[in-house]
Every structure is written in C-alpha cells, then in structure tokens.
Amino acid sequence: MKTIGYAAHSADSAMVPYHFERRALRPNDVAIEILYCGVCHSDLHTVNGDWGPQPYPLVPGHEIVGVVQSVGPDVKRYKVGDRVAVGCMVDSCQHCDQCHHGEEQYCRNGMTPTYGAPDRIDSTTTQGGYSKHIVVREEFVLQIPDNMDMAKAAPILCAGITTYSPLRTWNVTKGSRVGVIGLGGLGHMAVKLAHAMGAEVTVISRSDSKKADAMAMGAKGILASTDAAAMKAAGSSFDLIIDTAPVKHDVSLYTPLLDIDGTLVVVGQVGPLAELMSVPLVFGRRRVAGSLIGGIAETQEVLNFCAEHNVYPDCEMIRMDQINDAFDRLAKGDLAHRFVIDMSSLNAG
Ligand SMILES: [Zn+2]
Ligand SMILES: [Zn+2]
Numbered sequence: 486m487k488t489i490g491y492a493a494h495s496a497d498s499a500m501v502p503y504h505f506e507r508r509a510l511r512p513n514d515v516a517i518e519i520l521y522c523g524v525c526h527s528d529l530h531t532v533n534g535d536w537g538p539q540p541y542p543l544v545p546g547h548e549i550v551g552v553v554q555s556v557g558p559d560v561k562r563y564k565v566g567d568r569v570a571v572g573c574m575v576d577s578c579q580h581c582d583q584c585h586h587g588e589e590q591y592c593r594n595g596m597t598p599t600y601g602a603p604d605r606i607d608s609t610t611t612q613g614g615y616s617k618h619i620v621v622r623e624e625f626v627l628q629i630p631d632n633m634d635m636a637k638a639a640p641i642l643c644a645g646i647t648t649y650s651p652l653r654t655w656n657v658t659k660g661s662r663v664g665v666i667g668l669g670g671l672g673h674m675a676v677k678l679a680h681a682m683g684a685e686v687t688v689i690s691r692s693d694s695k696k697a698d699a700m701a702m703g704a705k706g707i708l709a710s711t712d713a714a715a716m717k718a719a720g721s722s723f724d725l726i727i728d729t730a731p732v733k734h735d736v737s738l739y740t741p742l743l744d745i746d747g748t749l750v751v752v753g754q755v756g757p758l759a760e761l762m763s764v765p766l767v768f769g770r771r772r773v774a775g776s777l778i779g780g781i782a783e784t785q786e787v788l789n790f791c792a793e794h795n796v797y798p799d800c801e802m803i804r805m806d807q808i809n810d811a812f813d814r815l816a817k818g819d820l821a822h823r824f825v826i827d828m829s830s831l832n833a834g
C-alpha cells in the first residue's frame with residue numbers, strides 16, 4: 486500500500502514529505518487511515534539522534550488515532566470503519582511471562598516500538614504515525630470508546646498511559662497525596678488522571694507561574710521547588726511523586742517530600758540523573774522507581790477511563806507542514822499541552 490508521511494532523513498535535517506509503502510496485510514493485520522497523531526517529546530529526541538543512531542529515513546509518531554480501512558482474514562476484533570488507536574508498540578513476542586500477563590512493554594524478547602525498529606517478521610523498519618496510513622497486527626490495535634472525541638484522544642496513547650500506569654501500579658485512590666514534577670505533555674495528563682482518581686494533587690515546579698493552569702487541571706496547589714521554606718514545610722507529605730522532568734536532574738531534591746514508604750517514579754528522563762543521595766531513602770524507606778508506558782490491556786483501560794471521566798489532554802491542533810515549528814517550540818520546553826497533527830492537512834498527492 487502506497488502512503489505518504491513526513492520523515493527525517495538525518496539527525497540534523499528538517500522533517501519533509503516522504504512517499505513510502507505500508508506492508509501488504511498479513512492475516513492478522515489491521516490497516517488504519519490515520520486521522521490524528523500526537524507529537525511526543527520522544528519523537529523529537531529520536532529523530533535528532535539523541536537516543537543513538539537511527540535507521541533514516543524515519544517517520545516518527547506513536548499517538549495514533551484513526552479508522553479501520555481494511556482487515557486481514559483472521560482479524561476478529563475489528564471491522565472496516567471502527568474507530569481505533571495505536572500507541573508506542575506494534576508487536577512483542579506474545580509468549581513470554583510479561584506478554585502473558587499483559588505487560589508487553591517489558592517483553593523478555595523486546596517489544597517492537599511503533600517506529601524506528603525492525604519488524605519481527607520481515608525486518609523492515611517500522612514507521613510511525615506522521616503519515617496517512619499504518620498497518621498493525623490486531624493485538625496492538627486499541628478501541629476508541631464510542632463517546633470519546635477522536636481529535637483529543639491521541640495524547641492518551643503515550644502521555645496518558647505513561648502516567649496512568651504508575652498511578653495504578655502504586656494504587657492511587659481517593660485521598661492519595663500525589664505530587665507531579667513538571668507540567669508539560671506528561672505532567673498535565675498526570676494531574677488530570679490523578680485528580681480523576683480522587684487524589685489530592687500538587688504540581689511541583691520551578692516557580693508558581695503555572696499555578697492557574699495547574700489548578701484548572703485539578704491540582705489543589707503548586708509547590709515551587711526554588712522556595713526552600715516551602716519545600717521544607719512540604720517534607721514527608723506525599724505518597725507518590727510522578728517525575729516527568731525530561732532532562733538530567735537531581736531527584737534527591739524531591740525524595741524528602743515523600744512520606745515513609747513513599748515512591749518517586751521517573752517517567753520523563755531516560756538517561757543519567759544527578760548523583761543519588763541515599764539519606765532520605767534510608768531514613769524513611771522511600772523509593773526511587775521507573776516506569777515505561779503500559780501494556781495493551783492497560784492502554785485500553787486508560788482510554789476507557791478517560792472516556793468515562795471526561796479526561797482529555799489539552800491539545801493544540803497543527804497542520805502536518807507545521808511540524809518543524811512545533812519541534813522547535815517543543816525543544817524550548819515548558820508547554821503545558823500537546824501538539825496534535827490533523828492528518829487531513831497532509832495531501833496524498
Ligand atoms: Zn511518546
Ligand atoms: Zn514477550
């Protein structure tokens with residue numbers, strides 16, 4: 486199947502239109518016409534080569550929403566016209582213990598990311614959602630709930646599940662005290678989801694300049710990490726901190742904010758952190774942990790949760806040809822919302 490997308494051809498080149506082929510349908514494949522694709526910070530990191538060399542040309546995008554265009558003969562769950570989504574993974578081994586209990590992101594044999602990785606069967610490079618079409622095996626296709634606004638759903642597929650999964654893993658419920666470090670794409674979803682679960686949410690940010698945004702999303706307040714007196718007063722007051730800071734930083738500034746047995750979960754930075762101070766960990770059985778996206782079943786769960794609780798990311802719709810400007814703005818950081826590409830702006834010609 487011929488399609489068109491936007492690709493990077495090297496680490497330092499701009500994104501440009503790119504004609505390429507999607508594979509012919511295998512028996513268990515679903516072909517999807519993409520309507521919207523979110524712009525994740527990791528798209529930018531990946532095409533820039535920040536996380537190592539890439540198999541260019543590369544079409545990024547792993548927050549994909551669209552409609553089923555055709556299905557292979559063995560597909561059971563989907564039919565032409567269904568509203569569907571694809572997130573950060575498109576395959577895994579399907580037979581290890583992690584795959585069996587629905588945590589394909591931790592597949593013992595390595596999951597297949599939506600873009601920039603070899604396909605498990607034919608070894609061609611997977612290409613992501615900045616394109617008109619995608620072909621994915623049905624086990625990795627999600628269902629968009631009937632009452633969900635498709636135009637706003639895309640960021641749930643990465644930013645949503647990345648923050649929902651640790652909130653569930655650490656049993657956040659009514660009255661849980663949750664801190665969220667950073668109020669960007671991930672952070673703003675963490676605030677909304679934790680609030681919808683009934684938690685008391687505090688945004689932890691360098692200054693309190695985003696207080697109004699944070700409160701509008703459901704936070705009860707903002708804690709300025711540069712205010713030493715406020716940080717001291719907030720000691721031992723959180724059950725869980727979701728740390729979305731996407732750069733090297735010092736988590737030991739935040740661990741004293743955890744109560745005894747509290748956990749700080751890193752979901753933003755993939756790489757080095759500042760040297761870890763053990764004192765707050767030892768004197769309080771506090772933990773520093775990490776978490777990667779979520780399994781397919783849990784991704785369906787967060788879509789359903791968002792539909793049920795009317796939780797939506799704050800989206801700024803862009804045209805496909807605005808992607809280079811969007812990357813520039815993303816690189817400068819501090820956007821409390823997500824860019825979403827309206828794929829109807831990409832002409833097939
Ligand atoms: Zn992402
Ligand atoms: Zn597996």
